Amino acid sequence: MNQFAELLDRLAFEPSRLGKLRLMSDFFRRTPDPERGYALAALTGALSFQHAKAGLIRGLITYRVDPVLFELSYDFVGDLSETVALLWPAPAENSSMGNDAPLLLSDVVRGLSATGKLDLARNLAGWLDSLDETGRWALLKLITGALRIGVSARLAKTALAELGGKTPNEIEEVWHGLAPPYLDLFAWLEGREARPDSSDPAPFCPAMLAHAIETKDFDELPPSGFSAEWKWDGIRVQAASGLAANGRRVTRLFSRTGEDVSGAFPDLTDCMAALPFENFSLDGELLILRERKVQPFSVLQQRLNRKTTSAKLLADFPAHVRAYDLMRHDGEDLRALPFAERRGRLESFVAHASCERLDLSPLVSFVSWAELAEARKNPAAFGAGADAEAIEGLMLKRRDSIYVPGRPKGLWYKWKRDPFTVDAVLMYAQRGHGKRSSYYSDFTFGVWRDEEEGARLVPVGKAYFGFTDAELRELDRYVRNNTANRFGPVREIIHGESQGLVLEIAFEGLNRSSRHKSGVAMRFPRIARIRWDKPAREADRIENLQALLKETGLGGSPAG
């Protein structure tokens, strides 16, 4: 546990990607099985412990520390594990711990999966007593499943690949058939055993991602070399299907990162399983369609992050895949083919599938970037028709691009539609969590609305990013120096006609909302600019936002 804690601690403070890779591959090299395997599982998010919930940890600490002091500390530190690690009282001297063998990561992992809920609290307290502050922090991070040390699963696999002179994608390809503590994987990487059998009939193909296009890029890119498609405002999914050794058909739906989301979309998974092909992987956008019309993201949201799905939910929110790529088909790996050729295969695939929940993401034809820019501005007039509201820009794909996992340069670009902006007044602030912890970095802002007593600010949203680190410090100082009231962790910031700070808020869309006093809810709001120069009374009015609802047709209620 100590070595693992030290690794996490060093990773947390190591700013460079190369440095992180070196720390991890060194660790994998000098740490024995099964410890390194469990560490790898922790770093890739492959461990989850059912009973180890934040509530349990809170319970343990508030039994030992004044609850008010705990809450104030947590508010400041902004991270539950770290707060508890710092507050945990040192065990009394000459307790029995001196004689025990040091706690191992594998002890913890086995202990957590074996113990029931009741014993867990006692075991955890015992472990916390036996560890130092770094050890406690690492243990709590591990069991709550939020390491937040700036290491993605991909980066951990990259470090692992270095260990055996492999590429990260070779790891990805065997990954889904393996389980912690990955003894066979390490044996393969160290040349002691053959490649682990990736017998998974419906494996995840690591997704190919796009870069945001910049204005200067257009000068260098020939329009004829690219295909364009609408960028749909849904979630990226991959449907994979194949026959297991026993002849049974296995079909799965994966998220962009390879998470299996089949359980949340049984309607779609069943359809994919019924397609007249035994073996395929296709890439597409998951959308909700009603009467063939794509619904806005707010509708799709009703189906996300749900543990169970009711028949009514499935009927009211029918899931659909709009396909844009085909990576595997009938035992053939298509990823090495150019996009234009894969597209041809995909078109015939979708045509033969003749499934009402699967259609093709249409190409947008264009001859010049200027013409495409027009399409981006007005998708409805360029073939998107009634689906235009569910479009958030364009995707540009080089016609000769092979399917490269990760985010390769120069092949795929996203060209998002310009965000909407509004000038709003800062009203409330709260301390942030994670990276922003202990700074006032969650900002609630409002616009003017006429009420009986005159114009008043009504909150329209909350933003916690978009600013630079330097701006964050300025905002934090502004909050501290302009506090009108404190409500627990929330500070009310001085605001009114003649005083207050104007923030230019950029956002991707607007929904009608009955939950918000203002009647609107913003999508993806962030602070585009701090308008130190602008008087609060000149900020926007609620009518400006309401007009936007009408103009864009955004915000049809979920039922309509």
Add this chain to the structure above:
Amino acid sequence: MSSAHFLSLSPAGVYCAAGDFFIDPLRPVARALITHGHSDHARAGHGHVLATRETLAIMAIRLGQGFAGRIQAIDYGDKLRLGSIDVSFHPAGHVIGSAQIRMADGKTIVVASGDYKREADPTCAGFEPITCDVFITEATFGLPVFRHSRTADEIARLLASQQLFPDRAHLVGAYALGKAQRVIALLRGAGYDRPIYLHGAMEKLCAFYERQGVELGDLLPVAANDRAKLAGEIVICPPGALQDLWSRKFPDPVAAFASGWMRVRARARQRGVELPLVISDHADWDGLTQTIVETRCEKVLVTHGEADALVHWARGRGLAAEPLHLLGYGDEEADSVPAESEA
């Protein structure tokens, strides 16, 4: 603050009408009593300044000779009558010359702590608890997550890192007044006798400490050397310089930062610090609570910092306690890049 007897709050800070003076005023006033030389407490432009000899000297170094209309030095323990108030200054253990200010009107004794710490510091006189009725305390680190009493371990970590990476320069961010000299003195105390390199912003105050008899050993300015040649050396610089272009010229620099804030990981990460050193010149949670107990006060007023937790704790012990929410203090230690780092 009506119940703080002869003191009141004004926009300029804590004011004593019976003696017609302010303590650490935030804006120019006729008469100011200054607890210590940090820029958030010691500002220019007052008509008359009363402070310890060291604090006055530091103000002259940082603000220029004409920083006040008139100045008056006071020794620790000496009594002076201002109006109907007896005033005396007592060591606060924060930085050289730092003082708590004791005020008495014959009925009530009030002590304003200024900034203070309880940990031993080889560069300044140690804190002395003063019995009082009302204790006005800071609370920069007024949360129980802050415990920084293992300074020796932190110095050992710095030296271990320096041995582990002999090919890298170790840049230690430290506030120019107090922290820099303390880190150097602690390194010397740990037996480190190589020259220590100084960013230009550190030189004047280090020289001042040495004139006061604080031994800092062999100090060399960085400017006169080629930065690229300082592999394996320890360089003390203002915290702001860690992210400056200035720091890039060193060989693969390790960014260290000596501050109580380094106790919270996110704070270190937000500043791009790789080697956080929990070394503070402020009282930690245990120091704050221990001090309140030792003053035997009946009432605690918290000027700045994380006041809420300390007020809660004090009330739980049956003491009267109030947060004052004074703005403008704590910036030097907290977030801002001190002005001299631009030098």
